[in-house]
Amino acid sequence: MTPLFQNFLLGHILFGLLATVSSVMVFLGLVKNAGFQKIRINSLVGVLGFFISWILGGYYYVNFYGQQVKPAIKSGNYPWAHGIFMETKEHIFLFLPFLSLVLALLVWFLKNEVNKNSRLKKAGIFLAFMIIVLAVSVTFMGMLISGAVK
Amino acid sequence: MEKKIKIVKSASLGATAAAIFIAASTVMAELFAPFKDFLKEKFSHHWVGKSVLALLIFLTVSFLGYFILKKSGIDSLPRILLILGLTAVFGSFLILGFFIYEYLK
Numbered sequence: 001m002t003p004l005f006q007n008f009l010l011g012h013i014l015f016g017l018l019a020t021v022s023s024v025m026v027f028l029g030l031v032k033n034a035g036f037q038k039i040r041i042n043s044l045v046g047v048l049g050f051f052i053s054w055i056l057g058g059y060y061y062v063n064f065y066g067q068q069v070k071p072a073i074k075s076g077n078y079p080w081a082h083g084i085f086m087e088t089k090e091h092i093f094l095f096l097p098f099l100s101l102v103l104a105l106l107v108w109f110l111k112n113e114v115n116k117n118s119r120l121k122k123a124g125i126f127l128a129f130m131i132i133v134l135a136v137s138v139t140f141m142g143m144l145i146s147g148a149v150k
Numbered sequence: 151m152e153k154k155i156k157i158v159k160s161a162s163l164g165a166t167a168a169a170i171f172i173a174a175s176t177v178m179a180e181l182f183a184p185f186k187d188f189l190k191e192k193f194s195h196h197w198v199g200k201s202v203l204a205l206l207i208f209l210t211v212s213f214l215g216y217f218i219l220k221k222s223g224i225d226s227l228p229r230i231l232l233i234l235g236l237t238a239v240f241g242s243f244l245i246l247g248f249f250i251y252e253y254l255k
Contacts, residue, residue, distance in 0.1 A: 054201070062195045083253040088246045090197055091176045095238040098165035098208055102234060105161050109154035113224055123228035123235075130235040134242060 005064045012057030013142070019049025019100065020135040026103060027128035030121060036111045043104035046131070050097040061090060073148050081148030089141040092134055099131050155224055156216050162230045164212030166237050168204045173241030175200050177248050 001009075022045040029039035065086075073082040106124050107114065114121050179186040179196055189199030 058198065058201065062198060066195075080253055084246075084249045087249045088242075091172060091200070091245050092242045094172045094201060094204055095169050095241065098168050098204070099234065099238055102158070102161050102165045102231070105158045106231070109158055110224075110227075113155075117224065117228075119228040120224065120231075123231035127231050127235050130238055134238065137242070 001064065001068070005060055008056045008060040009064075012053045012060060015049045015056065016053040016135065016139065019046045019053060019096070020132065020139065022046040022049060023100065023103075023128055023131045023135060026107065027125060027132060030107075030114070030125045030128060033115075036107065036115075039107050040104075040111070043100070043107045046100045047097070047104045050100050054093070054097055057093070069149055073145070076148060078148035081145050085141040085144050089138050089145070093138050096131060096134055096138070099127060099134070103127050103131065155227065156219050159219055159227055159230055160212045160215030161208075162227070162234050163215045164208040164210075166230075166234045167211040168208040169234070169237045169241050171207050172200060172204050173244050175203070176245050180248070180252060 022042040025042040026039050026046060028034070029036075029042065070082055070086070073079060073086075103124065106127070110120070114124055175185075175189075179189060179200070186196050189196040189203075193199035193202055
C-alpha cells in the first residue's frame with residue numbers, strides 16, 4: 001500500500017472517530033442541558049468529520065480496496081467480512097453525513113426552541129443517538145474487515 | 151425564525167429522501183444488474199454513483215421543500231426528525247439483512 005493510501009485509510013478512520021466523539025458530545029450536551037456553544041461546535045465538527053471521512057474513505061475504497069483488499073478477503077478464511085460487513089458498512093456510512101448535517105442545523109438555527117420545547121429536544125437527542133449507533137456500528141464493521149485481511 | 155424552521159424541516163425531508171434512496175438503491179443495484187452497470191458507467195463506480203445521487207437528492211428535496219413547505223410552525227418538526235432517524239435505522243437493518251441473505255443463499 002502506498003503512503004497516499006495509508007494516509008487516506010488512516011484519515012478516514014480518524015475523522016470518522018472524531019465525528020463520532022463529537023456526536024456523543026452533542027448527545028450528552030442535549031441530555032445534560034449543557035451550554036449551546038459547545039453543542040454547536042461539536043455538531044459542526046461532526047458534520048465536517050463525516051464529510052471528510054466520506055471523501056478519504058471513498059477514495060481509498062474505490063482506488064485501492066476494490067482491487068487489492070477485496071480479493072484477498074474473499075479468497076481468505078473470512079469472506080463474509082466483505083460479503084456482509086463491508087457491503088453493509090459502505091452503504092450505512094452514507095446516512096451519517098446527512099443525519100449529522102440535520103442535527104447541526106437544528107442546534108445552530110433552533111437553539112432556543114430546542115431548549116424550550118421538550119418534544120423537539122427529545123427528537124434532537126434521538127437523532128444524535130441514532131448517529132452514534134450507526135457510527136459505532138460502522139466502526140466495528142471496519143475493525144472486523146481489517147482483521148479479516150490479516 | 152420562520153425561515154430557520156423551514157431550513158431545518160426541508161433539510162430533514164431531504165435527508166430522509168436521501169436515506170430512502172440509499173437503502174433502495176443498495177438493494178436494487180444487487181438485484182438489477184443494469185442499474186449497477188448504469189452507476190458504474192456514469193460515475194466510474196457504483197458506490198460513487200450512490201454517493202453523488204444521494205447528495206443530489208438531498209439538495210434537490212431540501213431546496214424544493216424550502217419553497218413548497220407552507221406551514222413553518224415548529225410543531226411537526228419533532229415528528230419529521232423522528233421519521234428521519236427511524237428511516238436511517240430501518241434502512242440500515244434492511245441493508246444488513248439483505249447482504250446476510252445474499253451471502254447465505
